[in-house]
Amino acid sequence: MRRSDTHIGKVTQLPHPSHAGEVVEHIVAGLSCRRITAYDISVDSDIILAGGGLANGLIALRLAQLRPDVRVTIVESGATVGGNHTWSSFARDLTPEQRVWTAPLFEHRWDNYEVRFPRLQRRLDSGYGSATSERLAAEIARLLPPDRVLTGTPVAALTPTSVTLADQRVLTAAAVIDGRGQGPTKALDLRWQKFLGLEVELAEPHGLTGPIIMDATVPQFDGYRFVYTLPFGPTRVLIEDTYFSDGNDLSPDLLRRHLADYAVSQGWTITATHREEFGILPLGIGGDIEAFWDEGEAGVPRVGLRSGMFHPVTGYSFPDAVQIADLVAALPVLDAAAIYRAVRDHSVRVWKARGMYRLLNRMLFLAALPDERYRVLERFYEHDEALVGRFYAAKPVLRDWQKILSGKPPLPVIRAMMTLIKYELGKA
Numbered sequence: 001m002r003r004s005d006t007h008i009g010k011v012t013q014l015p016h017p018s019h020a021g022e023v024v025e026h027i028v029a030g031l032s033c034r035r036i037t038a039y040d041i042s043v044d045s046d047i048i049l050a051g052g053g054l055a056n057g058l059i060a061l062r063l064a065q066l067r068p069d070v071r072v073t074i075v076e077s078g079a080t081v082g083g084n085h086t087w088s089s090f091a092r093d094l095t096p097e098q099r100v101w102t103a104p105l106f107e108h109r110w111d112n113y114e115v116r117f118p119r120l121q122r123r124l125d126s127g128y129g130s131a132t133s134e135r136l137a138a139e140i141a142r143l144l145p146p147d148r149v150l151t152g153t154p155v156a157a158l159t160p161t162s163v164t165l166a167d168q169r170v171l172t173a174a175a176v177i178d179g180r181g182q183g184p185t186k187a188l189d190l191r192w193q194k195f196l197g198l199e200v201e202l203a204e205p206h207g208l209t210g211p212i213i214m215d216a217t218v219p220q221f222d223g224y225r226f227v228y229t230l231p232f233g234p235t236r237v238l239i240e241d242t243y244f245s246d247g248n249d250l251s252p253d254l255l256r257r258h259l260a261d262y263a264v265s266q267g268w269t270i271t272a273t274h275r276e277e278f279g280i281l282p283l284g285i286g287g288d289i290e291a292f293w294d295e296g297e298a299g300v301p302r303v304g305l306r307s308g309m310f311h312p313v314t315g316y317s318f319p320d321a322v323q324i325a326d327l328v329a330a331l332p333v334l335d336a337a338a339i340y341r342a343v344r345d346h347s348v349r350v351w352k353a354r355g356m357y358r359l360l361n362r363m364l365f366l367a368a369l370p371d372e373r374y375r376v377l378e379r380f381y382e383h384d385e386a387l388v389g390r391f392y393a394a395k396p397v398l399r400d401w402q403k404i405l406s407g408k409p410p411l412p413v414i415r416a417m418m419t420l421i422k423y424e425l426g427k428a
């Protein structure tokens with residue numbers, strides 16, 4: 001509906017098609033481009049969010065809660081804001097205030113969770129919860145005027161103050177924030193957590209009182225493999241076949257078969273499949289975060305996976321996205337330069353503070369043979385609950401790392417040390 005309007009929100013068409021390429025070229029050239037103003041491009045957004053996924057969705061939500069005077073427009077290529085995700089996090093990943101303002105997004109909460117390994121089965125009494133993309137889309141629909149949420153509208157190019165849509169129309173604002181998800185990068189050294197999840201109905205109650213975050217008693221395959229289970233109702237579960245893998249290829253049919261086998265192994269009969277989701281999430285083993293920022297469009301603020309903001313070991317980005325939404329909403333000035341400086345500084349600081357996680361990933365992905373990887377996680381889960389909680393919340397204290405790296409190593413020490421040294425020398 002909105003795409004066919006001459007004015008999308010306040011998007012105007014370029015005056016003549018023959019000028020389109022020229023204008024886009026100048027727009028892409030960056031902030032210094034003065035010729036944009038030679039055309040009739042109206043400005044009535046304060047902020048344009050390029051991509052309406054998790055990170056930008058949370059920014060829209062937080063601004064609507066705290067600064068409803070700020071005019072925000074979301075430009076999303078997909079059919080809905082938020083896509084098709086279940087975003088889970090541990091209770092202590094968020095501050096009490098963050099738990100309050102994100103509460104409408106959470107559809108499920110539990111007081112405990114389990115992990116299962118060949119030699120260790122354990123219940124941890126820490127809270128866990130799942131937010132859903134449907135809830136995010138509903139909150140945005142409730143808080144933003146409908147003409148400020150443009151779905152089915154791909155962004156072709158952007159500058160700090162403008163986006164060019166795929167159909168060449170241009171939208172301008174005081175700031176554009178790029179939240180278009182994971183992009184290609186040469187600056188970061190990544191491995192992958194990939195998974196396929198099925199939300200299914202079972203013939204009989206499963207009897208689970210909380211999620212199984214990792215069931216690594218399954219046959220190991222393509223790296224570290226585990227099944228993740230969220231009990232959404234007495235007979236409703238989301239089960240995900242998950243891999244910590246060197247490659248980012250995913251074979252949906254194979255993973256569906258693995259999930260069918262897993263259900264049988266648990267004594268579950270699947271009577272219906274309600275939903276399917278899959279993900280290929282980045283895990284960091286190294287890289288240069290400043291170079292990563294320099295790869296993008298000059299001066300364009302980036303958030304979410306686009307900004308390298310994810311937990312290096314789990315690929316989770318929900319807590320980081322909540323924090324970035326708080327950070328942006330609290331900025332005294334909301335122009336592109338101020339937002340860019342704030343989000344870049346934050347991302348660089350956070351990336352550097354998480355160096356030990358990437359070292360652990362190097363042990364996991366480079367030193368451990370694929371079928372040994374589960375042992376690194378099994379060993380990690382022997383630690384006390386408080387340490388595990390701080391680890392996931394990315395708020396470890398120094399003695400946590402001393403504990404994680406001491407004791408009986410899950411891998412031969414010499415091999416681990418040689419691998420780490422080779423990586424530092426660029427030979428791994």
Ligand SMILES: Cc1cc2nc3c(=O)[nH]c(=O)nc-3n(C[C@H](O)[C@H](O)[C@H](O)COP(=O)(O)OP(=O)(O)OC[C@H]3O[C@@H](n4cnc5c(N)ncnc54)[C@H](O)[C@@H]3O)c2cc1C
Nearest residue numbers: 051053054055077087088155180181279304305316317318
């Ligand atoms: C299935 C799945 C489950 C996950 N589960 C968890 C979890 O439990 N906990 C957790 O913390 N993390 C989880 N993650 C990881 C991570 O939090 C998500 O990937 C998260 O959605 C990333 O947020 P983002 O805003 O960076 O990107 P996205 O949420 O992917 O948003 C990017 C948006 O930009 C849009 N877009 C892309 N290109 C364009 C364009 N050219 N023009 C306009 N729009 C565009 C996309 O359609 C998308 O809506 C999960 C990921 C997936 C895929």
